[in-house]
Amino acid sequence: MNMKKEVSTVKQKPFFHPTFGSRPAQIVGRDQIIEQFLEGLYEPIGSRNRCTFLIGQRGMGKTALLLELADLARENDMIPAVVTAYKGMNEEIIETIQRNAAQILTKNGRQVQGFEVGAFGFSFGLTLSGANAGQAGFRTKLALLCDEMEKYNKGILLLVDETTNSDEVRQLGITYQHMIGENKNIAIVMAGLPQAVSSVLNDKVLTFLNRAEKVNLGPISLAEIKAYYVLAFRKEEIQISEDLLNEAVAATEGYPYLMQLIGYYLLRFAGTEKTVKPITVRRAIEAARHDMEENVFTPLLAPLSDTDLLFLKAMAVDGRRGSQMADIGARTGKNNSYLQPYRARLISTGIIEAPKKGKVCFTMPYLAEYLQKEVDEAFD
Ligand SMILES: Nc1ncnc2c1ncn2[C@@H]1O[C@H](COP(=O)(O)OP(=O)(O)OP(=O)(O)O)[C@@H](O)[C@H]1O
Numbered sequence: 001m002n003m004k005k006e007v008s009t010v011k012q013k014p015f016f017h018p019t020f021g022s023r024p025a026q027i028v029g030r031d032q033i034i035e036q037f038l039e040g041l042y043e044p045i046g047s048r049n050r051c052t053f054l055i056g057q058r059g060m061g062k063t064a065l066l067l068e069l070a071d072l073a074r075e076n077d078m079i080p081a082v083v084t085a086y087k088g089m090n091e092e093i094i095e096t097i098q099r100n101a102a103q104i105l106t107k108n109g110r111q112v113q114g115f116e117v118g119a120f121g122f123s124f125g126l127t128l129s130g131a132n133a134g135q136a137g138f139r140t141k142l143a144l145l146c147d148e149m150e151k152y153n154k155g156i157l158l159l160v161d162e163t164t165n166s167d168e169v170r171q172l173g174i175t176y177q178h179m180i181g182e183n184k185n186i187a188i189v190m191a192g193l194p195q196a197v198s199s200v201l202n203d204k205v206l207t208f209l210n211r212a213e214k215v216n217l218g219p220i221s222l223a224e225i226k227a228y229y230v231l232a233f234r235k236e237e238i239q240i241s242e243d244l245l246n247e248a249v250a251a252t253e254g255y256p257y258l259m260q261l262i263g264y265y266l267l268r269f270a271g272t273e274k275t276v277k278p279i280t281v282r283r284a285i286e287a288a289r290h291d292m293e294e295n296v297f298t299p300l301l302a303p304l305s306d307t308d309l310l311f312l313k314a315m316a317v318d319g320r321r322g323s324q325m326a327d328i329g330a331r332t333g334k335n336n337s338y339l340q341p342y343r344a345r346l347i348s349t350g351i352i353e354a355p356k357k358g359k360v361c362f363t364m365p366y367l368a369e370y371l372q373k374e375v376d377e378a379f380d
């Protein structure tokens with residue numbers, strides 16, 4: 001094998017991917033979660049760690065982690081199926097398993113009958129063919145796929161993004177429970193905003209899911225971000241002083257997207273001199289905040305109603321420390337029962353959260369400052 005040629009043609013992955021929703025070059029700060037998940041795959045069917053909820057606010061890295069777990073599962077004898085929780089999800093689960101099984105099993109050099117992709121979609125394995133495939137329900141199809149995979153010593157891992165309480169998710173939850181009852185080698189990871197996940201867990205039909213492992217995806221630890229920056233700068237042969245490094249790390253606030261953006265701009269602005277100056281750090285933070293406004297805040301706020309915005313601007317007066325509902329009422333001139341549905345909707349969209357009764361705060365760094373720029377003088 002010509003190793004030399006291989007090395008020279010392999011392009012090194014850039015350290016930072018400053019695109020929201022994009023796959024990072026490396027998952028930072030989630031080692032423990034990943035480890036626990038992988039251990040779960042080797043635990044008995046139905047174990048707590050084989051049914052995981054990834055709970056996190058917007059941009060905390062749910063999708064990024066879900067995709068990483070799907071890849072790792074592949075290397076650990078599982079066929080993954082990543083889907084988004086919307087209508088038609090369960091059909092898509094069946095199709096994705098078949099497609100991924102065909103790809104993974106053929107890649108291993110084995111001839112897999114029944115998993116070829118046909119002109120009219122996917123043939124349904126050896127056990128369920130053509131005509132009756134259409135009539136079988138989700139549960140039957142999933143059970144047959146589990147049995148099919150068992151022949152190749154593979155299990156099935158379902159990964160559901162943007163989980164909300166819907167008929168599809170309820171059907172999936174119930175089906176998962178049946179699969180466990182039938183001792184099928186299946187595991188599941190569901191990712192969602194806190195409010196959406198708690199609605200799933202509180203559903204009467206799905207109470208058994210309360211036994212699942214619940215993982216809260218909070219900010220990434222600053223120490224881990226610093227270590228990643230050090231690694232990136234060293235590899236790129238860029239010099240940065242300890243103080244400036246700390247300043248850049250602190251500005252990320254542990255928010256994954258800001259970590260990507262600030263790192264990216266630091267490398268870019270360091271330029272050919274390959275030294276990070278104080279002005280470089282400030283410019284990088286400013287550019288990152290600008291991107292955050294354009295790519296996260298603008299689209300997030302665009303669909304909101306005037307009253308939603310009024311609510312948020314009334315909160316912005318208090319900045320980061322959070323607001324009492326009573327103060328929002330006084331500033332907007334609306335009473336509490338009028339404001340409640342707005343509060344509930346803003347919580348469910350993941351823009352604000354309620355750390356304790358009567359209080360609300362923003363979930364994302366810099367949103368308060370961004371809205372402050374727009375706050376009417378009337379609130380002053
Ligand atoms: N652990 C991580 N390490 C490095 N980068 C990360 C990590 N988690 C997320 N990112 C980066 O942060 C950004 C936001 O991540 P992601 O889209 O996964 O968030 P999310 O929780 O799915 O957000 P949403 O609720 O809006 O769907 C992406 O650019 C992603 O690459």
Ligand SMILES: [Mg+2]
Nearest residue numbers: 062063064161
């Ligand atoms: Mg996501």
